[in-house]
Every structure is written in structure tokens, then in C-alpha cells.
Amino acid sequence: MSGEDDGLDAGREAFKEEAAELLTELETSLLELEEHPTDEDLIGRVFRAMHTVKGSGAMFGFDDIAEFTHEVETAFDMVRMGKLAVTKELTNLTLRARDQIRTMIEASEGKATVDHSVSKSIIGSLQLLTKGGSAKAAVQEVEEVSAKKPSKTASADGSHSITYRIRFKPASDLFITGTNPILLLNELRQMGSCMVIAQTDAITRLEEFNPETCATYWDIILTTTHSANAIKDVFIFVDDMCELHVEVVDEEGEYDEDEGYMKLGEILAARGDVKVDELKKLLGKQKKVGEILVDAGIVDSGHIESALAEQQHIKEVREQRQKTADGAASIRVPSERLDKLVDLVGELVTVQARLSQTAAINGEVLLTSIAEEVERLTWELRDGTMSIRMLPIGTTFSKFKRLVRDLSNDLGKEIQMTTDGAETELDKTVIEKLNDPLVHIIRNSIDHGVERPDVREAAGKPRMGTVHLSAGHSGANVLIKIEDDGAGLDKERILKKAIDNGLVAPDAELSEKEIFGMIFAPGFSTAAKVTNVSGRGVGMDVVKKNIDALRGIVEVKSKKGAGTTITLRLPLTLAIIDGLLVKIADEVFVIPLAVVEECVELSKKDIERTHGRHVSNVRGVLIPYIRLREHFLIDAEEPEMEQIVITEVEDKKVGFVVDYVIGEHQTVIKTLGRVFKDIEGVSGATILGDGTVALIMDIPSLVRSVARHEPTVADTVGV
């Protein structure tokens, strides 16, 4: 910073020295000029001296000198152009002016005071000499220039964005002025959301091509808050060597007719291409962008239609995006029909698996190729159908904004909600079922989490609390996070309450995670008193139940005083999952691939080495395992070499011993029906290629059920 000041100061000093030299030269030249009034060289020298004093003076902050010198310069410009003769009167005035400039420079050093009336009288006399009119015009010009500048910047900070269609068609000799059109386009890109389409139809064949000429021209679609004038300013240097059209094609926000008229009027009328009534006609069609483009295309004397098509395309894409964000589907279809379609696709996937298997056994070439074809189509159909069910989660998010606002008002708190990842897509069913849990979590954050404004201030936090809702993909899962910057969970209080409620034994040693998990226990509430928002102890257990039903996982992280983060980890879709097919004797099971970490072998020797305890040493880490053969009471001889599928659930690694791992399988989930709905450890079933049914294992509930029924295993599993 100080370097800059030093530089400017040094410049100022240099200017003063230079000005002194120039003024001396001016004096000599003027005196000589008096003797040779027509000597052009002398006139040029006088003009240059004035010119330099003016130019540098203004740059170094001597605005008064610049302004004053400008008048004298104007007079000598006229002399130079032969419009004004050098008279004794003129040289007298100029000499007086020169002395005045010297006084002004000295005044800046504090050596003298400037008599402004002298300046005025000199200027007045000079203007009289130059016949008033032209001198006044010069003053006006200056005023215009200085008046123009702020208006440009003022219109540039307009708050609403306008979409412009710009055609920049440089003359073929653009390059000889050293202009790089790419830089101009880059400048446009910096003004807003911009799309540049190069038009290359004017480029000649290679043998006729002259690389020193510019044959390309550009269509640009720019959405910006800048004015049309600001856009034109970008092209100011190439003004006279290009065709430039700037047109408004779309305007955001409430439409003010007068203002809009002026804007379009400025642009189109300035080009002289449109009459007022034509403009009004166009304005009447403001909303139909396509029509405007077509009309405007006619105005443009029919430019290439491809460009119009492209523009319309961009427009449509944007509109589409807007619509998706608003949650408005293009076609409304009853969701049952969609569900039916998904069911059918599921059946198809199953049948296709059978077909592939049959073809493989059969070995018939023709059948195999048909089976492969069907397989490809089925996958595409499946993906397409699944994507129909996907909705952006943003619609749900926006509902909560209102909730946060109303609740925080009721409770006398200042809370804002921010969201992130609203475009994350999730299965429609999942989104619907997410609503209740999210409401409970957000209510909790507002009621228990974020403190009152005065409390927050006392704790050195901003008065305004924040609840941040974010969604994002993580592999085959979607992560939804609800973060608040409130007081955080009080570990001791939760533990005490849990002991009071008999949820845990008083002497239990619990990890932080386990304590936080308590808040999801039924009937648990640490709220000192029941409010109409929360505190009745229903809510968080509902969250847990609902998320479990979605095969999701809830995680709580909290730091006292800093806030709480609740993470919901949800599968992308409920209908089809990636599974790992495993075999025990003749039974086939599916383990959801999302929880599978790795598979290792388990030999009889390994079992002997651990003295029958159900743990396995995997690269130095002891991992407990569950023998599914025993759990499912499958009575058959186990093979010499078994496999352990190691899964990770709720941060714990648990192995499942199976006979054989078959491999990955696209699993279409079938519910088990009402009778079997409460079976622990199994979440559904799927039909395999050969028509057999395989049960899908619900790993978290399996672990819990084992822990409950087989306490000895539970010890080793550590649940």
C-alpha cells in the first residue's frame, strides 16, 4: 500500500519538475510564435506542452490545473487546425494562462495562493476569442464525458438479470489492429452466465484460407445484471470494425413496461432496425421467447436459423432446469402406475436372469445372443424406470424453510435455514417417508439445539442461529445432514436421564456414540419442560424407526457448545439393490452389498486356533463373526473351507460365515408379506434366475437379534 503511495508521490514530484520545464518551453515558444505566427512547428510545440500539462496533471490529482489548461489547449487545437489565427491577444492570454498554471502548481506546494477570478477571466477571454460557441461545446463535451461514466456503472449494478442475444461479427481485417477476439469473449464470460457459439460458415476452404483474416463470427447468449451499454463497452475498441447486435431476449423479475420499453428501445432504436410499433408488438410477446427470437430474427434480416435453434435450445434447457427445481413434472402420472411399472421391471429383471441362465446351460448360440440382447435392454429399461421415480429433494427442503421460520418465531429465537444439494435425487418413496423424520429432527434442533439470541450472544456466537440442511450422494447412498450451531448435546444429562428411565444400567460404560444414540430411544426426552414443539419424548424414536424402515442409518455427532449434526444415510432406491449372493448348504441368501467390506476365508484350522470362539484375525484385527449356518439352523455338513463376509454396521465390523460366495447380484426386492413382516434379520426376498427364492438379510437387525438371543456371542460381538 505504502509502495503505491510512494509511487504516486514520486510521480507527483516528477510532474511538477516536468511542468516547470514545459512552462518554460511554453514561454519561449509563445514568444517566438509572436514573431512567426504561422510557424506550425511552434504551434505544435505549444499545443503539446499544454496537452501534456493537462494530461499528466489530471493523472496526478491536479484536477484544477487540468481543467484550466484544457481551455487553453482547446484554443490552440483550433489554431492547429487553422480555425483560429495567432494574434497578439491570444499569445497575451496564453502567457497569462501559463503564469496562472505556474501559480497553481506553486499553490499545491503551499508557496502561493491561487486567485480563481484570474483563472475565470482568462478562460472567459479565451472563450470569447474562440467565438464562444466552440469553447462552450468543448466544455459541454467534457461534462458529457464525465456524466456518462457514472451512468454506466449505475446501470451496471441493476439487481435483476437480463438475457441478451449478442452477435459479434468482426470485420475480416480485425487482426491487423492487434485485437484478440477471444479476450473480448472472455470479458463477456466474466459478466455472467454466458454461452458462446462460433459461427464458421464464412470460413473458406483451406487453399483459399488466409489465417491473417478473421472469418469467424460469434453468437453469444449472456445472462447478466449488466446493461446493454456495458456489453457494448466491451467492444468499444472494435466499434467501427465489427457488426455488433445486442438484444434483450428475456428479462427476469417484475416487468416494468416503461423501463423495459426504454431498454429495448435503446438497443434496437439505436441500431435503427425497429420502429416503435414493432417494438410494442415484440414487447406484448415478452413471455414467448421463441416468438421473440423469430421476430427478432426477421428484424436481423434473417440470420442463420441454426443459431436461433441453438438459442431456443438453451432457453428450453434453462426453463427445464427451473421447472425441475420447482418440483413440477412435465407429465403428471398417478404414482401407483409408476409403482406398477417398477414392479413389472422387477419381474422382467428376474425373468431375464432365468433366460440368461437357461441360455448358458443350453449353449445354443442363437439363444445366447438373444439372451444377451434382452439383458442389455432390461438394464436400460431398469435404469430408465428407476430414474423416473427419482425426484430432487429440494421440494422437501423448501417446505422446511417455512417450518423453521414459524417455529423460531414462536419460540422467540432467531434462526435461519440454509440448504445445500437441493438437486440431489432420491426415490420418490424415500422422499415421502423422509418428511416426518426430518420434521422431528429440525424441530429438535430449533427447540433444544439453537439457543435464545441473548444466550447465544453471551456465548460469543452470532444472535442468528443456523440450521443447515444438506443432501449429497455417497456411493449407492444419499447422505442427508441436519446441522445446527446450537448448544450441542449434553452427554452427562442424556446419560443421567437414560439411567433414570432405566434404559441403561447405572454402571454401564458407554461410548459417546452410544450415549448420543440414546436420544432415539422411545420415550426419551431431556427437555426440562414439555413445550408444544417437543419434549414429549415422541419424535426421535419415530425418526429412528422410519429411517430403519428405509434401510437407512442415523448418526449423531455433537460438540457441546458448538452444535449437533445428525446424518441420515439412505439407500438411493427401495426397489432394486446391489446384493452379494452367498450360499449355505443349498440355501442362497443376499447380503446388501452396501454394508459388505470384504470376504476372507475361514478354514477349520483357523477355528481350532481360536478355540471355538467366534472371532477371526483379519490382518491383526479381531473381528467377531456369526455362523449363519447355526443362526438359520441349517443342518448340513460344512465345507472344509468356509467364507467370512465382513460387514460394517454402525461402525462395528461383524463377519458372517457362509459356505460359498457366489457373487454380485442385482437384487429386486420383494416384500415378504404381512405374516413375515416382523421377522428379525430378514428384510425381504428376491427371485433368482433359476426361479428359487433367496432371502435378503437385514444385517443390522441380524446383529441385534443375535446379541439378544445369544449373549455369549453378544459378548464377543460387543453389542
Next chain:
Amino acid sequence: MAKVIMTVDDSASVRQMVAFTLKGAGYTVVEAVDGKDALAKLAQTQINMMITDLNMPNLDGIGLIKGVRAMPAYKFIPIVMLTTESQDSKKQEGKSAGATGWIVKPFKPDQLLAVVKKVLG
């Protein structure tokens, strides 16, 4: 490699201001006092851009621009001329001679940098 800009002006204070501003923005600056000096220096130094005054003794800005454009190496480099608002005809003359753009005097350091960025990137 820092880009090299030549500033041509008979006024030492303008040269100093231009040079100071550009050096501050990371450019390398070569100074020349008039058109003749500039052409002489161009024979020895490779530059990326030129900022020249129009009113200069010996060889003025227009003559300089024409001379520079005649050199194959500088046929397409950006050349910015310093003008005053009273010199509209000069501006046109400069453009026809091959100037890329202009800066109206008086100007502030920011305006200078904006123009340099515009034509040089």
C-alpha cells in the same frame, strides 16, 4: 514469463505513472521517449504490447504505429494509444494506422490496467 509492455511518451511523468502501474501488476515495462526511440528499442527488445502517446516530437504516435505494424513480429500485437477527448480525428487516424484501442487522458491506474487486461489478456 512476465509480459513486456513498452510505454512511449515524451512526458516523463506519464511514462513513470504507466510504468509504475504496470510493474505493480506484474508486467515488465520498457520506456521510450518518442516514436523514433521506440522503433530503435524495438529492434533490440521483444515486447508483447505497446502503449503510446500520439503527440510526440521526432516521430509521433501515428507514425510509430504504422512503423510497428510494418514489422512482421509486431503485426498483431496490441497497441494502445493515449488520446485526449479533443482528438477524435486523431483516434480515427490511429485506428486506421493499426491501433488496437485507446485510453483517454487523463486516466487512473485502474483504468489503465483494465484496458491492458482487455487487449493483452
